[in-house]
Amino acid sequence: MREYRVTGLSCANCAEELEQEIKRLSHGETATLSYRSGKLRIDERMALDQVERILRSDGAALARPASLEERNGHSTRQAHGGSDHGHGESNPAHGDHSHAHGGPDHAHSDHDHAHDDHDHAHSDHDHAHGASNRRIVVLLAVSALLYGAALLAEHLGIGKAVIAIYAAAALLSGYTTFLRGLKNLTKLKFNIDTLMTVALVGAAAIGDWKEATLVAILFGLNEWLEGLGMDKARQSMASLLGAAPKEATKVTDGAELVVPIASLRAGDLVLVKPGEKIPSDGAIESGRSSVNEAAITGESIPVDKAPGDGVFGGSINNEGALRIRIAKAYEDSSLARILHLVEEAQETKTPTELFINRFAKYYTPLVMIVAALVFLVPPLLLDGSWTKWLYQGLAVLIVGCPCALILSSPIAIVSGIARNARNGVLVKGGVHLEQLGRLDTLAFDKTGTLTEGQPYVVETIVYDEARFYAVAGAIERGSAHPLARAVMRELDRLGVAPADAEEIVAIPGQGVRAVVAGETFRLGNEESAAALSLGEETRSAILGLKERGLTLVLLSDDRRLLGAFGIADRIREESRSVVRELRRGGIRRTVMLTGDHAKTAAQVAEATGVDEYFAGLLPEDKVRKVKELAAGGTVGMIGDGINDAPALASADLGIAMGKGTDSAIETADVVLMQDHLGKLPEAIRISRRVNGIIRFNIAVAMGLKLIALLLTIPGWLTLWIAILSDMGATVFVTLVSLSLLIRRPGREPTRS
Structure with missing residues (x-):
């Protein structure tokens, strides 16, 4: 394609x-x-x-797009310009670069050319569109001047010149509409242009040149304003796509070379200077700086980065120079996939739009029939004037123009998607945007959503301090289990040096058995210490940890308990305020679904303020529970990625905690690109505004038409009132839709 x-x-x-x-x-x-x-x-x-x-x-x-030769030449010059700027003097590598780009690059030429296609097409589009807009404005301005001249000539009694001037003004501003409508009439195809053509011909036929010309000018102005409104929404979307970097400074054998972004491959080393965009996802090899990740996450506060830290393509390096090892080709990077999904999102039509489009197909022929009845019935049955009721019928045709109705939805949808994307919330289409605004129930996964997903040691019980920490470290330091990492973080905090484990054997349902310094130890849940005889005081201490909802990790030898870690997952600092804000924003029910045990779930539910919780759930149990919730309303499920995929898919709307992860971007209908929930209330608020604006626009579009049509009963409807009512509705719904792009101070969510 x-x-x-x-x-x-x-x-x-x-x-x-x-x-x-x-x-x-x-x-x-x-x-x-x-x-x-x-x-x-x-x-x-x-x-x-x-x-x-x-x-x-x-x-x-x-x-x-520009020709292939022009694109290659442009690519070469850009690379040289960037490279020369960076080094000041010629570099032998430049000659190689020029040679490589002077002819086809067999490894990457197709992709590079496609990339250039996009840039040139975009540039040509802007230039051509600007020229087209200027031409339309000039024609409308000349038509308006001619119309004024005709009015003046009419006032001065220069009758012969008046009709010619009116006709010239009407042709300049309405000839394209007239020709399209005439072609449609020959095909018996009835649309907006057909309505306007019949109205213009009819007005001229009864000698009402003044109003016929005004109709042509105002309709031309209406079409221009309609296109201008859609352009504003497109420009907002284009500003998002502008986040994509175009070039990168590649480091090869110590030499720096500016290359097109599409030529980068995984494993390449790039230099990113202060103020430059990071070309693709990767990890820092050397250098320290703060990085603005707003293009990915919507967060305006820069994030400090050091060697070993991961970075996203499209984010901006603020201060120091960074050397970054690229992990993905740009087309596979988080930003590229986000931009691709955003572009796809604006193509999808909502059920409301599909209904309006279907309605418009029947609506326009119906208007033609109503106009014919207005023209025929009064003269034939009520002895009315043929000229008067022909004029009224022509006015009905203009009132029936469905421009405002058709525009009531698309500009609002594109504006809403763009606004959310700028805020770091990726909505994968108008359908999902509409659904996001209809939610009344939200189901949260616990781990990684309401909590940070990073367990930590809250409390310890120690009966043998000499061996407890050192042995626990020996057993846990080689494990990737989240609980093991929590134990190791605690030992690092205490400055404990782990011993060495000679052998570690997993015991299903209990934990592990290991030999340390010739002695056997068991570390795991309560089952791992079930064979021991625990005293009343020890049992009471363990029960106390359990009562507080902590997960237990016990360490024992063959004779006694050495101690226990009480571990919990830290609750996200913004969770409670987000739940409170969601409730204020119209979410009537919040539910937490977790596989954790009931006491932990109860503590998290109480701390975050969710209405109810369901604990001990397997993935299939979460799916069942989401379906049960959906029976009572529109349900959104929020999870932290691929582990929650079944539940996300079962909900009316799946919302993933992403931070740019591939799995989250692919899984859900909506992705929060941050590592917190803080942007969710604003996203729902924007979506509710979109839905409200669409309903309001439809009411305005239909309401103004109804009022204008009612004026036909006493015979008060005129052509200029008809076109003004249609144009007024179109301009009004456009401006209301574009208001979504305006950020209101003080309404942006904050983490607390």
């Missing part, structure tokens, strides 16, 4: 009709044309001249 940007798309309905025409061409079955993103995807075998002919029929055009 080839992708092109398209300029001059006048409306969503027009884009859909163009897509249907392109689909009828040879190899056009898979073609898609998106009004939202202004992108056309077609089979490579399609005849491009035929596609362009169809687009031209509606005033649209392809933004053609």
Whole structure:
């Protein structure tokens, strides 16, 4: 499939009709044309001249990418410019680089060219679109001046020139609409352009040139404003895509070389200077700095990074120079996948949009019938004036234009997705955005969601201090189990040097058995010490740890208990405030689902403020519980990635704690790209606003039309009132939808 940007798309309905025409061409079955993103995807075998002919029929055009030679030349010059800037003097490596890029690069040429295609097409799109906008504005301005001149001529009594001036003004601003509508009439296809063409011809036929010209000018202005509103939403989305880096400084055998981002591969070493974007996911080999990860997580506060720390592609290095070992090619990086998903998200249509589109197909022919009845019934049955009721029928045609109705949803959806993405919340489509705004129940996984997922030792009971810590360290230091890591962190804090274990054997359902300094020890849960005879005081101490909801790790030899660790998972600092804010935002029920035991679950539930909890659940139990909750409302399930995938898939909406992890990005419908829940209430608030704005827009669009139509009963409806009501509704719903892009001070969530 080839992708092109398209300029001059006048409306969503027009884009859909163009897509249907392109689909009828040879190899056009898979073609898609998106009004939202202004992108056309077609089979490579399609005849491009035929596609362009169809687009031209509606005033649209392809933004053609630069030629292959131009792209190669551009790539070479950029690389040299960046490299020279970095070194000041010539470097032998530069010659090799120039040679490599002067001809095709067999290893990476396809991908590099695709990358350049995108950049050039985007640039050409902006240039062509700017030129198209200027042309429309000039034509409208000239038409308005001619209209004023005609009014003046009419006032001065210069009758012969008036009609010619009106006609010239109408043709300049409305000829494209007129021609499209005329073509549609020959095909008996009734859409917005057909309505306007019939109205213009009718007004001219009854000699009302003044209003016919005003209709043409105002409709042209309406179309321009409609396109301008969608462009604003697209520009907001494009600003997100601008986070992608274009070049990187690759370090090879000590030499630094500026290369296109697409040429990087896993294992490459890159130098990132202060102020530059990190080219792809990787780990720091040398250097220290703070890194702005807002492009990934939406967090504006920079994160300090040191050797060994992981970094995301697209994040910005603030201070010191960093040498980074790339872990993934850019196209596989977190940022690339996020941007790809965001682009895909704006293509999906919500059930509301699909209904509006279906409705519009029947609505326009219905308007034609109503207009015909308005024209025919009063003269035939009520002895009305043919001229008067023809005029009223033409006004009904204009009122019936469905522009505002069709626009009521897409701009709001794109704006909502872009706003959430800027905030570090990835919503994978309009359907999920709409669903996010309808949630009334939220189910939380415990570990890694309400808690940090990093257990720590809360309390210890020690009966043999000389051996307890050293032996526990000997057994646990080679384990990757979260509880073992918690024990080792505690020993590091205490400064204890672990002993050496001679052999370690896992005992299913209990823990491990190990030999340390020739003596056998057991470390694990209560079952590991079940054979020992514990005194009343010891039993009471262990029971106390359990009552507090702590997980126990006991260490014993063959004769007695040496001590016990009481371990808990630290609750996220923002969890309680987030749950409280969610409740204020309209979530009526919060539930925690966990595989942990009931006492731990009770403690976490009380500390975070969730309404209820269910403990001891296996993955299949969580799925069952989510389905039960869904019977009483719209349920969102929040988990920390792949382990919660079954429950996430079973919910009406799956929300993953991501921090950019591949599994989370792939699993859920919505991904919180941070390592906390702080952005969730704002995401739900934005989604509720989107849903509310769409409902409001539909009510305004239909309400203004109804009021205008009611004016036909006393015969008060005029053509200019009709077009103003339609244009007013279109401009109004556009502005209301774009208000979603405005951040209101004091409304952003904070971690507490």
